Amino acid sequence: MAKQQQGPQEKSQDAGKETITPRAKDYAQWYLDVVKQAELAEHSGVRGCMVIRPHGYAIWERMQRELDDRFKATGHVNAYFPLFIPLSYLAKEEQHAAGFAKECAVVTHHRLKTIDGVVQVDPESKLEEPLIVRPTSETVIWAQYKNWIQSYRDLPILINQWANVCRWEMRTRLFLRTTEFLWQEGHTAHATEAEAIEETHRMLGVYADFAENVMAVPVVQGAKSPGERFPGALESLCIEAMMQDGKALQAGTSHYLGQNFAKSSDVKFLNKDGKLEFPYATSWGVSTRLIGALIMTHSDDAGLVLPPKLAPIQIAIVPIYKSDDEKAKVLQEAEAVFNELKGQGLSVKLDAREGMHPGAKYFEWEMKGVPVRIEIGPKDIEKGSLCLVRRYVAEQEGESEQDLRKRKKAFVPRGEALSGMKALLDEMQRQLYERAKAARVRRTRTIDQLADFERFFKDEGGGFAWVHWAGSAEDEDAMAKKYETSVRCIPLASQIPEAARGEGKCIYTGKPSTQRVVMAKSY
RNA sequence: CGGGGCGUAGCUCAGCUUGGUAGAGCGCGUGGUUUGGGACCACGAGGCCGCAGGUUCGAAUCCUGUCGCCCCGACCA
Incomplete structure (x- = not known):
């Protein structure tokens, strides 16, 4: 009895009210609270998979509309390719297969059976060849392009698809990284390298325009370092946004794939000179992760903040x-x-x-x-x-x-x-x-000394550091271990602020460097 | 895959140490009074205590197993 008096259940003043953890107290928890309280999404009973609730989905629909209009305006059309990819397709492009090998959901059976009153996989329904739930669709799409491309007159092919994909990530976070997510993926085929590279840049521009003018999220456009490239790409371009906690979030990517997929899928076309050539490919995508970017850019301790152009209710x-x-x-x-x-x-x-x-x-x-x-x-x-x-x-x-x-x-x-x-x-x-x-400006620095770099990320909260870089992939790993930072992108010339132009010395190795890169912690 | 946590009402959780047959707050329903920054009162509905074994006269509670989810790290849009 005395015990009871000692520790009465203290009634919280906010009992019954839905509350949001302040950002300053716990940014990660704040994010989860906003997603939950704004009824954007919630965890499902399936590990790593979320339910996007109507309010969250309405935001996605508005994003889709804006993006789709821009894709159409740049000459693209929509199509749909299968969810399942035969293992042999995925295996065709070696780098690509290796890159996704560790995160594939694999379908091995096609039937259930009730055995001893328990519904289970029918062992006798094993597939001859396993099917991969698409982590991305290059291989199935190019298998089809093989039939569609014979002549230079068939090019370019400018197709986009809206779809779900599955990547079996170890660690998931609502919107930012889930096992299944929604996205769009553009897949184009071109007669020349120049045209494909132009396309890669064009779509990056579309993403940047969308991010800045519709999402009201400023981004840095740039290229990924070799280690961060899309598996199978010759070059990956990206837009990087800064979240309120100073971390970078990759908000969209556009890849120049060269002839890799054409070759691995044996797609050739006859050019004007009557010679057989492999076409040049691009692919580009943004996902429901953008909703995470939206939240972490604008929202506050009272909850979600939406830009009018994306607000389902204005x-x-x-x-x-x-x-x-x-x-x-x-x-x-x-x-x-x-x-x-x-x-x-x-x-x-x-x-x-x-x-x-x-x-x-x-x-x-x-x-x-x-x-x-x-x-x-x-x-x-x-x-x-x-x-x-x-x-x-x-x-x-x-x-x-x-x-x-x-x-x-x-x-x-x-x-x-x-x-x-x-x-x-x-x-x-x-x-x-x-x-x-x-x-973003407040948390952006041009840094030349490693000591300043360290102070920026360890004591001053961090953000985007514009530093000269000429290191190797190993050097980048070493930096990551020490400071938890990585090269987020090698900015396009147009993106480099006045103060960050010119040559210099690599902040880590001291080697001569022709331009600065953006280093940051990232999601 | 390691480390941690949690499965009890729609939600958040208490109860478990020391077994005795199910609780609170919020939410939900009905009625009434309310309404310029999260209303209140009354009544009411709602649970095979994750699942399967075991111990016991008796298990939410003890034991064994199992499944699932979340969080922290290694991989990633």
Whole structure:
């Protein structure tokens, strides 16, 4: 009894409230909390596999739409190839097979049987040849291209597919790395090397444009070091984004595959001179990992923050009323506002749920990252104004929670609020990008001395370090062991800031170096 | 594949040390009062305690086995 008195179950003040761990306390936990509380995704009963919930999937659908439009605009068409890849196909390209060997799901049987009351794999249904669940589709696609390509007139082939793939990773994280994930993979075939390389760069550009202008995520475009290249590629280009914790996240890749896959699949075409040649290939992809990038770039301790261009709901309308009389009036106005905004082509949600206090709705929509909330109550109707609340505003130093909340809120004359909504959303989109870019600048250094490098990553929180590099793969490994950093990319010339141009000496080996690379810790 | 943790109500967990037949909070349903930043009251529904053996008169609890998931490391979009 005395024992009981000593340790009463302390009731948390937040009991029952869904809470998010602050970023400063535990960034990894914060990420998991946001994913869960914003109802983006959750763990399934299957190891390493997630369920993407409607709100998360809606974001993916918007990404798909934006990307797909860009693929079409650059001349690509969609198609679909099989989930299963015969082992012999995958094995055709040696480097490729070796690269994926350790993470393949393998189908070996095709039937179940009830034996002693237990449903199990029928041992007699063993496949002659095992099937690999695609980790990527180069080999199945090129097996088909063999039939489609005979002449230079058949080229280029510019195909994309939206699909799921499976990579049996040891360690998984929601969106960032799961056993099964959704993505798109472009696979093109060209008559000349120059054209294929151009394509590789073009699609990297598409990704960069999408990341910066739609996701509002600034990226560095560059090439992977040989050790980080896609298995089977001659060159892998990538876009690298910086997350709020200073770590780099590869957000998209575009590979120049040369003639490797054409050769291994024995695909040849007759050129204008009547000579047989192997076509040149590219492949490029982005995945649901982008949702992870989105979260870790913009979101805050109150939950998800979405750029208007990707927000499944751009505006949430919350009606406020007491009496039935008020309720009728308020709902009428709320519906009118809803229809007017919808008529502008905006994505609006009228949250008329009953028995839920307005405050609870505010929290929910904030958690889910809705850019703008409109509160409509009797007072607003009386004044002919709307209460607009932004999900985020440009930061000010040393601002209190109260002041920040106040600053997000604005009472705007009705007509002005409605006619200015698009502009407001555009402005918020721009602000998000600027904020992310400023955050990256704050954590970016041009570094020449190893001691400074060490201090940057060990004491100053780290970020992107622009350093001269002329080391070998072994040197890179050694750096990784010591500082947990790696060469994230060798930036394209256009990406190099003024201060980081010119030649120098490798930060690690001291050898002469022609350009700087971006080093960082990474996801 | 190593190291750790956890499987009890939809969720988070208590109960297990010292076996006696199932609990809390949240959520959910109904009714009422509420509603400008996470409402409250009343009543109610909801569990083969991961699974399989064993010990015992009796197992969520003890023993053995087994399955699954999560977290930390080695591999990766």
